Amino acid sequence: MSLKGSCLCGTVKYEVTGSLDFAGNCHCSICRKSHGAAFATWGIIKPDQFRWVSGEDFVQHYESSPGRTRYFCRKCGSPLASAHAGSVGEVVMGTIDGDPGTRPREHIFVGSKAPWYDITDSLPQHDTWPPGFMP
Known part of the structure; x- marks a missing residue:
C-alpha cells in the first residue's frame, strides 16, 4: 500500500509507503494555531516510510517546540508533516x-482544547499524551 499527499497548491507532494499506524486528533494550542482550526488530525507513520516526491525546494520547516519540527509549503502555507x-x-x-x-x-x-469547540464523538479523550505514548 502507498499513500500520496500534497499541499493546497499542488507544488509539494509526498508519499508514505505502507499504511498509517494510527490517526488521532490533537487539540494542543500549537496544532490549533498551526492549522487554524479546532484541532489537527495526524496520521502516525514509521519514519522510513516517508519521502518527498516533488517540490521539496518549497518545503519550509521550523521547530515549534523542543525536538518537534513542522513542515509546510512555503508557497501556499499548507501544513504537511512533522518530525x-x-x-x-x-x-x-x-x-x-x-x-x-x-x-x-x-x-x-483536550486539556488545552479551544473553549468554543465541543467534542461530540465517543472517541477516548486524553488531557495530554495518551498513556504509554510520547514521541
Missing part, C-alpha cells in the same frame, strides 16, 4: 489524497 527527533513521523491527514484507510482513534491534549 520528532529529526525524522518525519506524522503527516497531516487533510493533505492525504484519497482514503487513508484509517480513522482517528482518539483526541489528545
Whole structure:
C-alpha cells in the first residue's frame, strides 16, 4: 500500500509507503494555531516510510517546540508533516489524497482544547499524551 499527499497548491507532494499506524486528533494550542482550526488530525507513520516526491525546494520547516519540527509549503502555507527527533513521523491527514484507510482513534491534549469547540464523538479523550505514548 502507498499513500500520496500534497499541499493546497499542488507544488509539494509526498508519499508514505505502507499504511498509517494510527490517526488521532490533537487539540494542543500549537496544532490549533498551526492549522487554524479546532484541532489537527495526524496520521502516525514509521519514519522510513516517508519521502518527498516533488517540490521539496518549497518545503519550509521550523521547530515549534523542543525536538518537534513542522513542515509546510512555503508557497501556499499548507501544513504537511512533522518530525520528532529529526525524522518525519506524522503527516497531516487533510493533505492525504484519497482514503487513508484509517480513522482517528482518539483526541489528545483536550486539556488545552479551544473553549468554543465541543467534542461530540465517543472517541477516548486524553488531557495530554495518551498513556504509554510520547514521541
